Amino acid sequence: MVEASHLTKYYGDLRAIHEVSFTARRGEILGFLGPNGAGKTTTMRILAGFTAASEGTATVEGFDVFRDSHEAKKRIGYLPENPPLYPDMTVRSFLIFAGGIKGVRTRELRRALDGILEKCALTEVSSRLIKHLSKGYRQRLGLAQALIHNPPVLILDEPTLGLDPKQIVEVRGLIKELSGDRVVILSTHLLPEVSQLCDKVVIINEGKIAVEKSLEDLTRGSTLEEVFLRHIAKDTIELDTPVEEGELP
Numbered sequence: 289m290v291e292a293s294h295l296t297k298y299y300g301d302l303r304a305i306h307e308v309s310f311t312a313r314r315g316e317i318l319g320f321l322g323p324n325g326a327g328k329t330t331t332m333r334i335l336a337g338f339t340a341a342s343e344g345t346a347t348v349e350g351f352d353v354f355r356d357s358h359e360a361k362k363r364i365g366y367l368p369e370n371p372p373l374y375p376d377m378t379v380r381s382f383l384i385f386a387g388g389i390k391g392v393r394t395r396e397l398r399r400a401l402d403g404i405l406e407k408c409a410l411t412e413v414s415s416r417l418i419k420h421l422s423k424g425y426r427q428r429l430g431l432a433q434a435l436i437h438n439p440p441v442l443i444l445d446e447p448t449l450g451l452d453p454k455q456i457v458e459v460r461g462l463i464k465e466l467s468g469d470r471v472v473i474l475s476t477h478l479l480p481e482v483s484q485l486c487d488k489v490v491i492i493n494e495g496k497i498a499v500e501k502s503l504e505d506l507t508r509g510s511t512l513e514e515v516f517l518r519h520i521a522k523d524t525i526e527l528d529t530p531v532e533e534g535e536l537p
């Protein structure tokens with residue numbers, strides 16, 4: 289289980305998130321939705337232990353991400369917006385390296401590696417240099433490094449960003465397959481992705497949680513698009529408002 293409780297983060301004077309609270313349980317895929325700059329990445333980075341909150345707490349499987357960051361990190365696989373992959377390493381050597389950093393023993397790593405390569409459809413490219421991989425394969429490698437220590441929690445920041453439609457379908461299938469008994473928290477701008485993948489939806493707007501509900505409850509009587517636009521209404525442009533020439537943003 290992942291529990292965020294009243295998380296607030298300031299970057300200098302800018303309050304990126306304010307009093308963010310939500311929970312995600314095992315077996316659940318939680319879709320984190322919000323316009324650009326809403327605070328999704330900031331929240332995910334806090335949960336993954338990559339940045340500290342200014343106020344509030346967060347726990348991963350009961351471990352505080354600040355006070356018990358070592359234990360919390362062991363239980364999290366994190367796919368950042370731009371996964372840091374080393375272009376001159378091969379896929380296999382990068383995964384061994386990533387496993388080493390996460391403290392996976394060499395024997396366990398050897399045992400797990402082929403399975404992860406296969407699961408992420410990377411077996412055929414395992415000897416290729418990362419710089420020669422297409423975007424879709426890099427994204428799979430990002431997922432594979434997040435999985436290398438078999439964590440019960442996956443935090444995926446826009447996992448299908450920049451992929452072509454075929455790759456999107458494949459990566460979504462992979463996420464569904466990986467979810468199982470895990471907690472998966474993913475951010476996306478693609479509403480169909482949420483409808484297809486997620487059990488629960490959290491909408492964040494201007495750093496504050498606008499709604500936290502099951503997909504089923506949220507879309508009872510409305511489409512997800514309608515619900516989303518309603519919750520971020522302040523940011524939406526009135527489409528029928530006439531715009532004077534020369535006033536275009």
Ligand SMILES: Nc1ncnc2c1ncn2[C@@H]1O[C@H](COP(=O)(O)OP(=O)(O)OP(=O)(O)O)[C@@H](O)[C@H]1O
Nearest residue numbers: 299302303304322323324325326327328329330331
């Ligand atoms: N390292 C940083 N230093 C200063 N401001 C930051 C930093 N990271 C994020 N911000 C600001 O915090 C706010 C929230 O940004 P964040 O990246 O969390 O949004 P997001 O919801 O992930 O947006 P996007 O959909 O564009 O990825 C924005 O105003 C952003 O400019």
Ligand SMILES: [Mg+2]
Nearest residue numbers: 328329330369
């Ligand atoms: Mg982001």
